[in-house]
Each structure stands twice: as C-alpha cells, then as structure tokens.
Amino acid sequence: MPRRQQAAVRASLTHIALCLAATLVAWLSPPITQIDNVAHAGLLDKLGWGSAFGSSGEPTSGLTLATWNLEWLMTPAEHARLSASCQRQQPRSDERALPCTPGRKPPPARTAADFDALARSAQALRSNQGVDVVALQEVDGPEAARQVFRQGWKVDCFTRRAHPQKVGFAIREGVPHRCNGDLQALDVDGGTRAGSDISLWPGTPHEVRLLAVHLKSGCFTGKLDRSFAPCARLRQQVPVVEAWVDQRVRDGVAFAILGDFNRHLDKDARHPAGPDEAAPLNLMQAWSDDAPRGAELLRATEGQRYVGCDADDRHSQYIDDILIDRRLADRNKNRRFARLPFDAGDAGRTLSDHCPVIWSLKP
Numbered sequence: 001m002p003r004r005q006q007a008a009v010r011a012s013l014t015h016i017a018l019c020l021a022a023t024l025v026a027w028l029s030p031p032i033t034q035i036d037n038v039a040h041a042g043l044l045d046k047l048g049w050g051s052a053f054g055s056s057g058e059p060t061s062g063l064t065l066a067t068w069n070l071e072w073l074m075t076p077a078e079h080a081r082l083s084a085s086c087q088r089q090q091p092r093s094d095e096r097a098l099p100c101t102p103g104r105k106p107p108p109a110r111t112a113a114d115f116d117a118l119a120r121s122a123q124a125l126r127s128n129q130g131v132d133v134v135a136l137q138e139v140d141g142p143e144a145a146r147q148v149f150r151q152g153w154k155v156d157c158f159t160r161r162a163h164p165q166k167v168g169f170a171i172r173e174g175v176p177h178r179c180n181g182d183l184q185a186l187d188v189d190g191g192t193r194a195g196s197d198i199s200l201w202p203g204t205p206h207e208v209r210l211l212a213v214h215l216k217s218g219c220f221t222g223k224l225d226r227s228f229a230p231c232a233r234l235r236q237q238v239p240v241v242e243a244w245v246d247q248r249v250r251d252g253v254a255f256a257i258l259g260d261f262n263r264h265l266d267k268d269a270r271h272p273a274g275p276d277e278a279a280p281l282n283l284m285q286a287w288s289d290d291a292p293r294g295a296e297l298l299r300a301t302e303g304q305r306y307v308g309c310d311a312d313d314r315h316s317q318y319i320d321d322i323l324i325d326r327r328l329a330d331r332n333k334n335r336r337f338a339r340l341p342f343d344a345g346d347a348g349r350t351l352s353d354h355c356p357v358i359w360s361l362k363p
Contacts (some may be wrong), residue, residue, distance in 0.1 A: 058176075058206045062332050062362035064130050065322050066340075067258040069137040069214070069354035070118070072098075072107035073144045074164055079109055082164070092191045096162040107164075108350045117346040118148040121356065122170070124340060126152050129358050132172045133200065135212035135258035137193075137354075140164040159194045161187075167196045167212045167259065178202040183211060183244060188236040192216050195259075197244075208328060209248055213241065213259035220319065221264050223271070223281045234263070238273075238280045238287075245287050245325075249294045254328035257287075257297070260354065264317045265299060287323070296326040300337050300359040307339040309355035310347060322359045332361035 074082075079098075086100035098107050110118075125131040136155075139145050145155035149170040157179035158168030171177050183195035196212040215237055218230025225235070241257065248255040265284055273286035280286040288297040300322035306315065329335075338358040342351055 058201050058204055059132075062334075062360070063200075063208060063328075064132050064358065064360040065135075065210075065256060065258055065324075066125055066129070066131045066133070066356045066358045067135040067137075067212070067260070067320050067322055068356040069260045069320060069352065070139050070148065071352040071354065072138055072140075072164065073118075073148065073352075074107070074140040075144050075147060076110065078140060078144070078164075079107065083107070083109070090191065091163050093187055093193075094162050094190070096164075098164065110350050114350045115147045117343070117349050118351055119150055120346075121340060121342065121351075122149045122153065123151075125356060125358070126172060129338060129340065130360065131356075131358060132175055133177075133198075133210065134170040134356070135196075135210065136168050136170060137212070137214040137260045138165045139168060141166055141168070145170060157196050157198045159196050161194065165193065165214070167193060167214050169196060169198055169210070169212060171198075171200075176201055176204075180209075183213075183240065185240045186213065186215075186237055188233055188240070192233055192237065195241075195244075199253075207253055209251075209253050209255040211241070211244055211255070211257045211259075213257060213261065215260070215262050217262040220262065221267050224283075225279070225281055234283075235279060238283055239278055241283075242277065242280075242287050245295055245297070246292055248325065249292050252327075254331060255325050256328060257323040258321075260320050262319050264319065265321055266302065266317065269299070269302075294326055297323040298326075298329050298335075299323055300357060304337050307341060309353075310342045310351075311344070318357065320354055320357045322357060324359070324361070328361065332363055334362040336360040336362075 082098040086098045088101055090099045091097040100106050125134060136145060139158070141158045142155045145168065149155050152173050153170045154173055155168065155170050156177070158166045159182045178199045180197040180199060183197050186192065187194045193214045198210050200208045200210065216230055216233040219228065219234045224231045224238070261283070263283055268282045269284035271282045271285070273289065274281040277286065288295065290296055301318040306317055308315065338360065340356040340358060342355055
C-alpha cells in the first residue's frame with residue numbers, strides 16, 4: 001500500500017478510536033456533581049486512563065509538602081470590622097470575633113504592601129521550591145488566603161469555624177484533590193481548632209491523605225500530665241490524631257500530618273507516651289508506635305538546625321513540622337528539608353511570626 005494511503009488509514013483508525021473512547025467516557029462517567037468533588041480531576045482520570053494520555057496531573061517525581069502559619073491572616077475589611085468590637089477573651093470556635101486581651105499582641109493589621117510581600121513568598125514556594133501543597137493555619141478562609149496565594153494556586157478545604165483562625169490548604173493548580181471534611185474531634189472543648197483532611201490524587205495508586213493541624217498552644221515541652229490547662233487540652237487532642245493515623249494505616253493509604261504542633265517535637269520524641277493511649281504523656285511515641293503495624297512516622301525537622309524567619313526571630317526550635325508515614329517514606333527515599341525565610345528587603349513589614357517549612361520527597 002502506498003505511504004499516502006497508509007497515513008490516511010492510520011488517521012481514520014485514530015479518529016475512530018478517539019470517538020469510541022469519548023463515547024465510553026460519556027457512558028461510564030459519574031454525574032457532574034460527583035466530578036466536582038474531585039477538583040481538577042478530568043474524566044479520563046476518573047476512569048484511570050489519565051497517565052496513558054499524559055494529562056492526569058499524577059506525580060512523576062515525588063511530592064513536595066509545606067506548612068505555614070500566617071498569623072491571623074484576614075482581609076483588611078474584615079480585620080477592621082472585627083477589631084472595632086473586639087473582646088477581652090479569646091473567642092470560642094463558634095464566635096465571629098477578635099481578641100484584644102490586655103498585655104497581649106493584637107491580631108495584626110496588614111497593608112497592600114504586606115500582602116504583596118507574603119504573596120512573593122507564596123510564589124517562591126511554587127516556582128522555586130516546587131511545592132505541591134501547603135497546609136495553612138490561622139487563615140480566615142479562602143478569601144483571606146487568596147490575598148497571598150494568587151496565580152497558580154487553589155485554596156480549599158478550610159475548616160468550618162466562625163473563629164477567624166482556620167486550618168486549610170493551598171494546592172498547586174492541576175493537582176487533583178478531594179476535601180474529606182473536618183477532623184472536628186480535635187476541637188476538644190469548643191475553643192480549640194479542628195483539623196482539615198484532604199486526599200491528593202484520590203482514587204489512584206498515587207493517593208496521599210493529608211491532615212493539617214494547629215494544636216493547642218502553651219504546652220511546648222514536658223509531660224502532658226502536668227497540672228496546666230494547655231497541657232490538659234493537648235493531651236486530649238493526641239488520641240484524636242492517633243485514631244486518624246491508625247485508620248489510615250488500616251486503609252493502606254500513604255499519609256502525612258502537617259501543621260503547627262505547638263510542641264518541640266525533637267524533645268517530645270525522646271520520651272515514651274506511657275501505657276494509657278487515652279491519656280498519653282507525649283505526642284510522637286503515641287502516634288509512631290507501630291500499632292497497628294506500619295504506624296511509624298518520620299519527622300521533617302529531625303536533626304535540622306533551626307533557621308529563623310527574619311533577623312528578629314529569637315526562637316531556637318521548630319514547632320511547625322511535617323510527619324510522613326512509612327509507606328510514603330518508602331516510596332520517596334530522597335528527602336530534602338528546607339525553610340523559606342522572609343526576604344531581608346521586607347524587614348519591618350507585617351508578615352507573620354512563622355515562615356514555611358518544606359519537605360521535598362523524591363523517589
């Protein structure tokens with residue numbers, strides 16, 4: 001057969017195959033309302049064909065995680081509105097208010113230049129560090145997050161809480177994800193913070209489950225059985241996270257926990273959790289106890305020197321961290337820790353009392 005005829009036959013067969021595939025997709029695909037629950041996941045991804053067509057957004061070279069507490073991040077208008085009627089006590093989870101406790105630093109007001117500086121850090125996470133997802137703390141929902149996470153990011157899966165300090169995620173555009181709802185049990189007293197639970201690449205062999213947390217502040221070190229209210233609240237939160245970890249292990253899905261733990265985990269990890277799972281003495285050995293088998297966690301900041309966020313940072317230990325399970329670790333043997341301090345040129349701006357912690361995971 002002449003080459004011209006061969007080319008025509010190949011083109012016709014390709015057209016027929018594509019038509020048949022489109023028909024099959026339309027026949028097998030779920031309703032649009034179901035598709036919308038998996039952000040950025042196309043129909044071919046739903047059928048498991050995405051990688052064959054090269055358009056699934058599935059990871060080809062690992063995963064890069066980050067966590068960032070943005071210190072009362074709010075839109076300027078909402079900050080002004082709530083500041084006008086602030087209250088002396090820390091608001092409860094169901095209260096839409098700001099605190100103005102005497103002797104304590106109030107929630108910061110930010111200018112457009114401040115937001116632009118934070119946005120440059122967010123852009124550096126995406127462009128320079130290759131971050132796929134950022135766990136966010138102290139952010140007043142998607143509208144506030146979009147002040148910082150602009151082009152190339154999708155902000156989603158924020159906890160449903162009236163209080164302005166919420167937990168959520170910024171996900172690189174093109175990475176399929178599903179919001180799994182709040183881990184509401186972490187709000188142990190109606191005034192602590194729930195967790196945000198999401199899945200990346202849901203329903204694929206690359207699926208990773210993520211839990212963003214912002215645990216109770218004040219009990220940074222020492223055993224949790226001390227007669228100190230913040231330690232008592234943190235102690236109540238530990239079994240909630242352990243139950244989440246154990247269920248993920250039973251599910252057989254790789255996972256990570258990211259966020260502000262308000263705890264010096266390097267010291268915490270040295271001490272046993274004690275025999276009572278309902279009333280642990282420490283965090284890390286409660287969560288990473290290989291019970292059930294596979295419940296082992298690796299920590300991003302382990303052995304890492306503390307890097308300050310700016311010249312005024314007087315801290316010496318991390319409380320922001322990323323924990324990954326053994327399955328995700330075995331999948332990604334090459335791991336690189338990074339910290340993203342603020343640009344020295346932004347000194348004096350109102351940014352945040354935290355800056356990003358990053359863990360790049362590569363096969």
